[in-house]
Amino acid sequence: MNPSLKRFSINAMGGYCEFQIFDESRINAKRIVRQLTTEVRRLEQKYSRYRSNSLVTAINYSAGDKLGIKIDSETRSLFDHALTCFEQSNGLFDITAGALSRIWDFRTAQVPAQAQIDALLPRIGFNRLSWRNSRLLMPAGMEIDFGGIVKEYAADAVAKLGRRLGVNHGLVNLGGDFAVIGAQPDNQPWTVGVADPKQRDRLMAKIDLLYGGLASSGDYERCFIHKGKRYSHIVNPKTGWPCDGLRAVSVAANLCTVAGSMATIAMLKDEQAALGWLQESGLPFAAMTGEERITGEGLNEQQPESSL
Amino acid sequence: MNPKHSRSLIALSTTALALPGIANADAPPTQNKVSYKISNYTEDDLSRREAPFGDLDRYDIDVHQFQLISPVGRNFSLQVDANYESLTGASPWFTSTGLDGEPIVSLSGASGIRDKRSELSVGTRYYLINGSIGGNIGYSEEDDYRATYFGLSGERHFNDEMTTVSLGFSYSSDDIFPTDAELFNRVVSEDKSSTSAVLSISQVINQVSTFQVALSLTEQSGFLSDPYKLRDVRPQDKTQIALTNSYRRFFVAADASLHVNYRFYHDDFGISSQTFDVAWFQNLSNSLQLVPTVRYYSQSAADFFTNVDDFLKPLSEYQSSDYRLAAFGAYSGGLSLIADLGAWTAVLTAERYVANEAYSAYAVSQPSTALVRYNRISLGFDYSF
Numbered sequence: 001m002n003p004s005l006k007r008f009s010i011n012a013m014g015g016y017c018e019f020q021i022f023d024e025s026r027i028n029a030k031r032i033v034r035q036l037t038t039e040v041r042r043l044e045q046k047y048s049r050y051r052s053n054s055l056v057t058a059i060n061y062s063a064g065d066k067l068g069i070k071i072d073s074e075t076r077s078l079f080d081h082a083l084t085c086f087e088q089s090n091g092l093f094d095i096t097a098g099a100l101s102r103i104w105d106f107r108t109a110q111v112p113a114q115a116q117i118d119a120l121l122p123r124i125g126f127n128r129l130s131w132r133n134s135r136l137l138m139p140a141g142m143e144i145d146f147g148g149i150v151k152e153y154a155a156d157a158v159a160k161l162g163r164r165l166g167v168n169h170g171l172v173n174l175g176g177d178f179a180v181i182g183a184q185p186d187n188q189p190w191t192v193g194v195a196d197p198k199q200r201d202r203l204m205a206k207i208d209l210l211y212g213g214l215a216s217s218g219d220y221e222r223c224f225i226h227k228g229k230r231y232s233h234i235v236n237p238k239t240g241w242p243c244d245g246l247r248a249v250s251v252a253a254n255l256c257t258v259a260g261s262m263a264t265i266a267m268l269k270d271e272q273a274a275l276g277w278l279q280e281s282g283l284p285f286a287a288m289t290g291e292e293r294i295t296g297e298g299l300n301e302q303q304p305e306s307s308l
Numbered sequence: 309m310n311p312k313h314s315r316s317l318i319a320l321s322t323t324a325l326a327l328p329g330i331a332n333a334d335a336p337p338t339q340n341k342v343s344y345k346i347s348n349y350t351e352d353d354l355s356r357r358e359a360p361f362g363d364l365d366r367y368d369i370d371v372h373q374f375q376l377i378s379p380v381g382r383n384f385s386l387q388v389d390a391n392y393e394s395l396t397g398a399s400p401w402f403t404s405t406g407l408d409g410e411p412i413v414s415l416s417g418a419s420g421i422r423d424k425r426s427e428l429s430v431g432t433r434y435y436l437i438n439g440s441i442g443g444n445i446g447y448s449e450e451d452d453y454r455a456t457y458f459g460l461s462g463e464r465h466f467n468d469e470m471t472t473v474s475l476g477f478s479y480s481s482d483d484i485f486p487t488d489a490e491l492f493n494r495v496v497s498e499d500k501s502s503t504s505a506v507l508s509i510s511q512v513i514n515q516v517s518t519f520q521v522a523l524s525l526t527e528q529s530g531f532l533s534d535p536y537k538l539r540d541v542r543p544q545d546k547t548q549i550a551l552t553n554s555y556r557r558f559f560v561a562a563d564a565s566l567h568v569n570y571r572f573y574h575d576d577f578g579i580s581s582q583t584f585d586v587a588w589f590q591n592l593s594n595s596l597q598l599v600p601t602v603r604y605y606s607q608s609a610a611d612f613f614t615n616v617d618d619f620l621k622p623l624s625e626y627q628s629s630d631y632r633l634a635a636f637g638a639y640s641g642g643l644s645l646i647a648d649l650g651a652w653t654a655v656l657t658a659e660r661y662v663a664n665e666a667y668s669a670y671a672v673s674q675p676s677t678a679l680v681r682y683n684r685i686s687l688g689f690d691y692s693f
Contacts, residue, residue, distance in 0.1 A: 004563055022560075027597045027648045031692070034651075038339060039329075074328045074382070081323040088316040157329025168516070185560055257324040258317065265316075280314040 008033045012040045013151050015175025021162070022169035022185055032165045036158045040174065043154040046075075047146050049098065056144055060098070064140030071136045079129075079136070082149060085261045086126040092268035093261065097124045097237035098143030104242065106233050109224035117240035124237050152215050152260030155179035159213070159256075171209075179213040179256040191300055194286050197248035205250070205286035206300035213256025217263040218248025218288070234267045245271040247288040251278065252298070259283070328382075331437055337385050343375040345655075345688030351397070352681040359413050359677075360406060366415070366680065367397040373688075385433045387444070393425040400678045402538035402617050403629040411615040413629075413678045425450045431459075439464035452535075455482040470512045478504045486535040500530025510554075517557040524550045533628070539617045540628045548575040565589040573607075579633065581607035582669065599644040601659075606637035608670035615674040634676035637667025642684075653690040659683070 006029045009018045019036055023029035048054045055075060062069035071079070085093040099120050103112040123141035130137045138144075151174050159172045159179035170181030171190045178192050189208035196202040197218045207214055222233035223242075232242040249266045253259035262281060266274040271289055278285045284298030324330060351366035374390045398415035406412040431444025441462040448455040457480035465472050480502045486494040508522035526548040534540040550573040558565045571583040585603035592598055610633035612626035621627055642659035661682050665675035 004560065027591060027595060027646060027653075030595075030648065030650075031653075034692070035339065043329075072382075077323075077327045081320075081327060084319050084323040088319050153324075153327055153329060156324075156327070160330055253317070254321060255324050255330060257327065257330065258320045261320045261324070262317070277314070277316070281317045282314065283317065 006033075010037055010040070012037070013044050013154065013174050016173075017175055018173040019158075019162075020171045020173075020190075021167050021181070023167065028166070032162065032167060035165060036162055036172070039158050039161050040154055043150060043157065047078075047150040049143075049145055049147075056146060059136065059138070060143045062136070063138040063142045065137075068132060068135035068137035070134055072134075076134065078146060078149060078153065081153075081257065081261070082146070083126060085149070085265065088261075089265040089268060091126070091238060092236065093148065093265050094124060094126050094237040095144050095146055095149065096126050096129065096138075096142050097235065098145035099123050099141065100235045100237065100240055101145065101233075102143075104231070104233065104235055106222050106224050106231075109226060111226050111231065121240050148217065148260050148264035149257065151175060152177050152213070152256045155213055155215075155256040177213065177215045177256050177260060178209065180209050180211050183210045192252075194248075194250040197288055198292070204248070204288055204294050205296055207250065207252050207284050207286060207298070208300045209252055212252060212254040213259050214250060214252045215256050215260035215263050216248065216250040217260070217267045218246070232267075234264075236268060243268050244290065245269055245274050247290060247292065249274070249278070249285060249287040251281075252284040337377055337379050339692045340379070341375075341377045341690055341692045343373070343688060343690045345371075345373040345686055347371040347373070347684060347686035349682055349684045352683075354413065354415065354678070359415060364415070365397045367395060367399065369393055369395045371686075380432075383435050385435070387431045387433070389427070389429045389431075389446075391425070391427040391448075395421065395423045395425070397421060399536065400629070400631065401536065403615060403677065405616050411674075411677045423451050425453075429457075438466075452485055452487050453482065454485075455480055457481070472510045474506075474508050476504075476506045476508075478502075482530075484531060484535060489535075494535050495531070498531030498535065500528060500532060502526060502528045508552075516560070517555065519556075520552075520554040522550075522552045522554075524548075524552075526550075534630055537617075537629070539619055539621075540630065541623060541626050542612070542628055543577065543626060546575055546577055548573065550574075563591045577633065578609070578611035579607050580670070581605065595648040597646040597648075599646065601640075601642045601644070603640045603642075604637070604667075605640075606667065606669040607635060609633060609635040609672070609674065613674065613676075615676050629676070629678075631663075631676040631678035631680070634665070634674070634679070635668050635670045635672040636663050636665045636676065636679050637669060638663035638679075639667060651692050655686075655688045655690075657684075657686045657688075659685070 004022055006021050006023055007018060009016060017040065019033050021029050045051065046055045049056050051057060059069055082095040103116050103120065128139050155172050155174045155177045156179045159181045162170050162181040168182045169185050172179045172181060180190060183189060189210045191206050191208050192214050193203040194205045194207060194216060196204040219232050224231050234243045236243050246267055249263050251259040251262040253262060262283065266278055269277060275287065279297060286296035286299055288294050349369040353364045353366055372392045376388045378386045380386050398421055400413050401415055403411050403413045425448060427446060427448035429444055429446030431442060433440050433442035439462065443460045445458045457478060459476060459478035461474060461476035463472060463474035483499045485497045489496045504524060504526040506522060506524035508520060510518060510520035512518050528546040529544060532546055533542045550571060552569065552571045555568045556565060567587040569585050573581040583605045585601060587599055587601040590598045612628060613633040614627050614629055617629050618627060638661060640659055640661035642657060644655060644657040647654045663679040663681065665672045
């Protein structure tokens with residue numbers, strides 16, 4: 001490996017994040033990484049569901065408020081993209097389904113009663129959001145969850161910032177969501193390993209990235225087995241029950257945000273529909289089916305290594 | 309990737325590409341930065357051969373520069389610059405002929421000049437999709453000089469940020485009111501204005517090199533003479549044109565970057581000049597960078613340059629013995645050491661400059677006796693937070 005490749009890691013957005021930079025000027029690499037980190041932290045602080053002072057918490061707190069809440073242009077753009085996800089998935093990918101994750105708690109591994117689910121379903125529906133100029137009006141009890149969008153967007157935004165700061169060759173990894181700042185020197189692609197959902201320290205496939213990004217969605221550790229049945233953390237907002245299509249999917253696209261939306265939608269679809277839909281997109285992808293068969297398009301055919 | 313993309317993919321890409329962090333939008337700085345730099349500029353004293361009488365001390369200038377760059381909201385940045393200079397020494401007052409007919413120079417005032425200059429400028433920049441626009445206003449004051457200026461500039465990226473075109477415009481209005489005007493029969497109060505426009509295009513050639521070309525046009529009018537010289541009569545208008553070319557290339561194996569600049573300049577006083585400079589930014593470690601620089605400069609003389617003031621010439625005829633209007637050449641060499649100390653960066657620079665008519669690439673019919681040689685040393689700190 002070229003000696004001028006520098007790697008920096010941080011913990012952010014609920015996971016391990018890494019910046020790999022072939023720095024033109026080493027002295028600037030650390031400074032650049034500091035600025036990239038600042039951007040990651042900014043987005044984390046703004047869109048985390050788990051921070052009491054985040055914008056998303058404020059948005060969720062405003063549910064039922066007749067005056068609504070003022071939304072800045074960046075967040076409005078994320079809502080616009082979430083609307084596209086909602087439309088393109090026929091309502092399967094719905095950021096207003098945040099309330100469901102409260103009853104499907106994968107740490108307690110409890111299957112909620114149908115009555116609990118039925119009580120929440122009326123609080124879900126992207127089409128029930130309304131806008132008055134820049135103010136968002138959300139019905140009472142609704143909860144927004146930007147999962148599947150914000151971390152991917154952050155990877156793209158950080159990669160873009162890296163380019164703007166003069167990095168020509170680099171890769172951003174935010175907890176498994178990758179965005180290319182620039183190909184490796186000599187125009188070599190970055191080979192990204194996709195983790196096996198059954199065993200995190202194993203790879204199920206490798207995908208080469210020259211530009212754009214790669215995002216994954218899947219069960220990974222966040223699922224539980226109850227009475228012999230596997231329950232995924234990915235919940236269908238229409239039924240309120242976890243999906244039982246693909247186990248995991250990774251998609252490469254022109255942007256990590258697009259890859260993340262594609263991967264999330266694929267997880268929500270029935271297995272056959274998901275695979276057909278991914279193939280139709282023409283994007284490289286790797287997927288593990290319910291029967292634990294690995295399939296995909298445009299994969300790096302070298303033998304996967306045993307570790308990430 | 310497959311050119312036959314699905315409708316879903318096109319729809320998702322459309323809204324994703326509109327996200328502000330992804331759209332080809334310029335971003336303001338993400339951190340506050342405070343910089344301070346102190347520089348000392350010392351001209352070599354004249355020799356007794358060059359100035360047989362009077363003072364030999366030339367300028368000694370201390371410069372303090374302070375800068376603050378701060379993000380304001382998501383789309384704006386604010387920049388404040390404050391400079392303070394203190395100057396002692398003397399500048400050429402008049403030139404005459406020595407016993408053997410050689411030109412000699414007399415410096416101003418036995419006690420020399422003591423002056424200070426204060427300057428404040430405030431600017432802002434708005435970052436938008438594919439570019440940015442900015443403006444600044446400034447004010448500079450000395451005992452005998454006052455300048456008020458403003459500038460506007462815009463920059464736009466094309467071709468997936470591979471090409472950047474920028475345009476700038478600036479205007480300065482200056483007032484000159486020489487000290488001891490009545491005592492030395494100097495002008496009491498004069499003014500001049502300067503208008504400048506610059507167009508620059510930079511192009512990313514490949515992953516390791518970029519090229520930039522800039523064309524600037526400046527029009528000055530008003531009192532352009534030196535009020536402190538016994539006899540200095542210059543035209544009331546001056547048009548300047550300059551073309552600058554810059555090439556940057558990074559060498560992966562050497563872990564270093566080469567910067568080469570060439571500038572051609574011409575004005576209607578008759579001066580043409582060329583500047584060629586080379587800098588090598590060598591990374592030494594994760595936190596140290598060494599930058600040797602070499603520069604060569606040469607200019608032709610102004611049409612009305614004389615190395616011996618002619619006090620018999622009518623005042624309506626142009627003449628000046630200002631060494632900056634003579635034909636000469638100059639070499640300078642410098643060395644900078646840049647250290648990255650976390651949130652701090654320190655830069656230490658030393659430079660030696662020597663001007664001489666013998667170095668000139670242009671014909672020298674009248675060599676100036678007052679060409680400068682100087683040392684410049686500076687120490688600067690940046691702090692980001």
